[in-house]
Amino acid sequence: MEQSLSSSFTIGFLGAGQLARMSALQAFRFGLQVAVFSDRKEDEPTQFLTPFSYSGSYSDVDSMLEFADKCDVITLENEFIDSGVLKELELRSGTPVYPSPESFALIEDKLIEKQTFEKAGIPVTPYRKITAVSDLISFGKEHGWPCLIKSSKGGYDGYGNKTVRSADSAEEAFRQLGGDQGHTLIAEAYVRFTHELAVQVARNQTGHVVYPCCETVQKNHICVAVKSPAPVTSAQQERARELALKATGAIDGTGLFAFEFFLTANGDILLNESAPRPHNSGHYTIEGCVTSQFENHVRAVCGMALGSSELIRPAAVMINLLGTHHRASRIENSGKAVMEPDGHLHSYGKLISKKGRKMAHYTLLGDEVEKTYSRALQLTEEIAI
């Protein structure tokens, strides 16, 4: 605790997007210094809020060493760096990386991730490793069409995934995802779910906290809204939270982790995906909970005691504000939203808007989740970015 509250203590973020930015804002509150490393030269959200910006390649440890030497601890905001690279960075710089490369190695590859959680007794979506088109066809026959085929590494917001509608399109999908070039692929059963749920967990040597179970509303594989608590039974909420905590334990995680689940029509809860970092599903926690996912991310990786994850109001809803235009970024028609006492607008400072790009979000607190959701949609419907 003491070390982490020294004002010369520097937390380094690998990745400079909005997740690092919102974590950095919390680090500043504790008086810490922030450094950032990105593989892009262009201005990114977190690069605007520190004098300590580094760039290079995520696959080249040499290019990261100067950054690592500046930092007292390093953390991630994405899954784009190989755990082997992280391990080498940690060894060569002597700067600890959290979540640890060992934890990350258990989930960076979708195939290994499924095996890790399955071994821990956590129900996962039915899956199979696919090394030939015939594997995919037999998986589809067994679990029904359509099914999903995914790259085991590097998928993100719908990229690296394909829906396979029948045996006829199996070969094309296999080739599109590079199966014929030796890329590791997995097939996943197409789960009929009633809700997509998410839970964040913060954990370090001082203990752990589990956030409320929320619902993510997806459109074209992109999260457009989050409702917390999820409008499901409290037994279902508790089940998802138990599984999330168990999953964090299964990888001996230090940091902030997010888990996405399917609630199936017959009431089963299946783990779908995990992320070793703050997650879009937890943005609502900034105003919605006593301690946000970003604050607990910083606390967890700096070795500080964790803060309460409880909701401060009965309901919190987050609306993702996606780019509506391709232009220099500006937010128009936000007057209604920002004048609402229970509403909170967050913009990520991206200089360029693109249609569908995650530019900002809006959180509204309230007393009942569905009413709060309707009102949040109303308050944000005219916003143009």
Add this chain to the structure above:
Amino acid sequence: MEQSLSSSFTIGFLGAGQLARMSALQAFRFGLQVAVFSDRKEDEPTQFLTPFSYSGSYSDVDSMLEFADKCDVITLENEFIDSGVLKELELRSGTPVYPSPESFALIEDKLIEKQTFEKAGIPVTPYRKITAVSDLISFGKEHGWPCLIKSSKGGYDGYGNKTVRSADSAEEAFRQLGGDQGHTLIAEAYVRFTHELAVQVARNQTGHVVYPCCETVQKNHICVAVKSPAPVTSAQQERARELALKATGAIDGTGLFAFEFFLTANGDILLNESAPRPHNSGHYTIEGCVTSQFENHVRAVCGMALGSSELIRPAAVMINLLGTHHRASRIENSGKAVMEPDGHLHSYGKLISKKGRKMAHYTLLGDEVEKTYSRALQLTEEIAI
């Protein structure tokens, strides 16, 4: 509104201390860019959170022009820059300065400040311009000893002020404050007060909001704690809020203003001091109010609609955490404080602790102000910085 929510919009702070830092953190939330200008070369709190740091002299417009050209709007975090310099900076750079140099000119000098507010019908502490020792002696005779003598410019946390206990010590005090070198001085009556009150006001062309009336607890002329709402009658609270709004109007203020009042033994409320910027008395608003003084500071100077200033809980208390050692800054024994769900620790990132230096603060929310104050003292009593 639209202009101010562009991600290339840059708000510039003259001054790089904790007030600019906490305002900057709010600007980032809106996706804005932050630039900072300081007259110090050493690392200051706000310099750690932007790549756009400038330094030079507060009295030399030339040294400020590069900074001003980077900014879309400029604001202040202290009163150390002459309004004439601000006006010249605005004219030469074309970048607007808020609060305007015209508003600032009405309060930068304590003598003019008193006259401004008196003319607006706001009761102020009895005062007189002192140009000779004999003025001070006759003022003391009229209003009683002790009285105060103050430099009309540049006073801060007890600097530039002297208590004059009798006619015998008048000459020494007059000389110590430079009266014999032509410095403008004023005498102020020593007001017997039961409470020191403070109110913040945010105001721009879209409207105004007035914060709750809080009490500041002072020790050796330094604010050590703030209780909100102030433990005085609601009529007294309302009277202070009315006077604060009237005072903001009297200088046609755009920005965030703080006013300090004395509540006298016979129930009068006298304006003591004003500040054209966020103020230590309003730090509790970060978690205590719907919209903090820092957020409304940013909103006000960027031309955005202002947010509600209402308390979100019945009581909020802020404890200033002053340096306890002279050493590299670190916060020890804060475990109790940071694990308290209603408590919020803010550290300013200063690299060096000094005894009595404002290093951090702690805000505790609760249901009753005196109980919350006792608890906040308990939670922070072991903290060493």
